[in-house]
Amino acid sequence: MKLQLALDLVDIAGAKEIVSEVAEYIDIVEIGTPIVINEGLHAVKAIKEAFPALTVLADLKIMDAGGYEVMKAVEAGADIVTVLGVSDDATIRGAVEEAKKTNKEVLVDLINVKDIKARAAEVDALGVDYICVHSGYDHQAEGKNSFADLNAIKSVVKRAKTAIAGGIKLSTLPEVIVANPDLVIVGGGITGEADQKAAAAEMKRLVNQA
Numbered sequence: 001m002k003l004q005l006a007l008d009l010v011d012i013a014g015a016k017e018i019v020s021e022v023a024e025y026i027d028i029v030e031i032g033t034p035i036v037i038n039e040g041l042h043a044v045k046a047i048k049e050a051f052p053a054l055t056v057l058a059d060l061k062i063m064d065a066g067g068y069e070v071m072k073a074v075e076a077g078a079d080i081v082t083v084l085g086v087s088d089d090a091t092i093r094g095a096v097e098e099a100k101k102t103n104k105e106v107l108v109d110l111i112n113v114k115d116i117k118a119r120a121a122e123v124d125a126l127g128v129d130y131i132c133v134h135s136g137y138d139h140q141a142e143g144k145n146s147f148a149d150l151n152a153i154k155s156v157v158k159r160a161k162t163a164i165a166g167g168i169k170l171s172t173l174p175e176v177i178v179a180n181p182d183l184v185i186v187g188g189g190i191t192g193e194a195d196q197k198a199a200a201a202e203m204k205r206l207v208n209q210a
């Protein structure tokens with residue numbers, strides 16, 4: 001099981017500062033959608049250059065032109081690029097085809113997918129690398145999480161790795177770990193803590209025990 005740190009509400013300098021603190025405890029660093037909106041793919045490039053040993057995920061949440069947008073993210077240094085599960089199969093196919101050219105990976109985010117199980121089975125057959133259940137900020141504000149969804153997709157996904165994101169904290173991590181995803185994605189559960197290093201270290205310890 002791997003741990004991904006999601007960076008959303010910082011600029012490039014802030015992102016570098018947090019990663020410097022916690023790099024030894026994370027497997028993947030995510031350049032979140034808000035950073036890409038604010039800073040562009042320069043943020044991906046800057047983090048990959050500063051931390052070449054870390055796997056960098058660009059959370060573009062691609063909805064169209066999968067091949068082209070994956071190509072641009074990979075050119076900037078991304079190792080994994082996200083595509084929305086609600087997008088067309090052709091978009092996901094294009095993203096997978098482009099990523100495979102350079103041995104990079106595609107994570108499909110099932111945020112706002114209505115029939116989680118059916119779509120997970122479909123995108124699994126398209127050859128994606130990760131399938132992620134995700135309660136976004138707006139759903140978190142309504143008190144929702146994706147813990148049950150993770151169990152649901154694990155019953156149908158045969159080849160992709162599974163991931164979970166959305167409001168995971170130290171207090172809820174044990175519940176997530178029981179469901180045994182391949183990847184746990186944590187943003188505010190680390191960045192929102194006064195001691196980010198301690199939070200990341202404890203999360204890594206729990207994830208490693210799984």
Ligand SMILES: O=C(CO)[C@H](O)[C@H](O)COP(=O)(O)O
Binds near residue numbers: 033135136
């Ligand atoms: O993609 C995102 C929001 O759309 C976030 O990166 C993801 O939800 C993880 O952050 P947090 O743990 O703070 O919810």
